[in-house]
Amino acid sequence: MSSDSSSGTEQKIVEAAKKVFLEKGFDGARMQHIADEAGINKASLHYYYRSKERLFDKIFADAFMEFLPKIGRIMNSNIDFFDKIKAIVEHYINILSHNPHLPVFVLYELNRRPEKLLEMLKTTGVEPQQLKIIIDREVAAGRIFEIDFVNLIVNILSLCIFPFVGKPIIKGFIMQND
Amino acid sequence: MSSDSSSGTEQKIVEAAKKVFLEKGFDGARMQHIADEAGINKASLHYYYRSKERLFDKIFADAFMEFLPKIGRIMNSNIDFFDKIKAIVEHYINILSHNPHLPVFVLYELNRRPEKLLEMLKTTGVEPQQLKIIIDREVAAGRIFEIDFVNLIVNILSLCIFPFVGKPIIKGFIMQND
DNA sequence: ATATGGTTTGACTTAATGGTTATACTTTAT
DNA sequence: ATAAAGTATAACCATTAAGTCAAACCATAT
Structure with missing residues (x-):
């Protein structure tokens, strides 16, 4: 069947x-x-x-899906998203501790074929336009540097690795708690 | 000749x-x-x-070299290394902005053949034993979780990506300055 | 000039891999 | 029971890529 x-x-x-x-x-x-x-x-x-x-493509889209939806939420939280990151960290920890290879895999494959990024954004339902607008606003406000769009997306994805691998250190030295 | x-x-x-x-x-x-x-x-x-x-192997050793020596310094700074990280960030930014692919490349290839890690540590002159001791101390003190050794090294390397890709965000929200 | 050692190359071999196909096996519907 | 549709497999094919090799090509020293 x-x-x-x-x-x-x-x-x-x-x-x-x-x-x-x-x-x-x-x-x-x-x-x-x-x-x-x-x-x-x-x-x-x-x-x-x-x-x-x-x-x-099927597997990659699945893997990609585990990242971007969260990214979208972060980006929409009007810059003051440091708190939101904290809130989302737990979610990521769960995903990533079950898939240690996931972040590097996604970043690497995204690196390998940058042209697939837009396709992925479409497939996963994330609106690049929306992100672009938000990014432009940040750049204009001088809160982030003006860099290549694709590069920024990759960087944001990289950022998502940090809460996972760096959690112990974050806990110990930055937040002092969970 | x-x-x-x-x-x-x-x-x-x-x-x-x-x-x-x-x-x-x-x-x-x-x-x-x-x-x-x-x-x-x-x-x-x-x-x-x-x-x-x-x-x-030659290229990988070169690439690897651009990471670990710095890591060694961080590890040796007796846990209070957050300040040291800040100091070293500039160094990394220079290296990584000239080699955007470097971090993902190293992490990915390290992932692909974990057995090469020790060999690399030897080649690059980093003492695993020394790191192991430091790591054990951290685990005992409850400052970091007990995890697979190789995993930890990979995680530390991942951490090095963050100062680079996340610098704008760090600047804006955590440190408020450079 | 020419012999010598190091260097460069085109042509070749070999192995591996993605993909195809013809055939056989199962299940389901009638 | 049996036809039909769907599923699985072994054998095969075409292409690609790593690695080899003998011949050619320098330089330099004598």
């Missing part, structure tokens, strides 16, 4: 692909390896996802 | 390899591409560096 796509082979493929892609990246990942990991034949991979690229 | 290794072909190879590897990563990089970038024949690459792996 094509309607039952949330279990069985397809589910196993997604899980296997996520694991392998996050561990090895697009270029390092092997379709055969993903097939083995899913316990199926390599041809089945192409049966469900026509190409490596398509399979990757 | 084998004594003149700081200019000419070898120099061009290193520059080209650094550019390509940092942009594409080990798996994404192509020896042919590096050769083209350096304006030489692919066979010359193997004449100077026997294999892709060896060439990569």
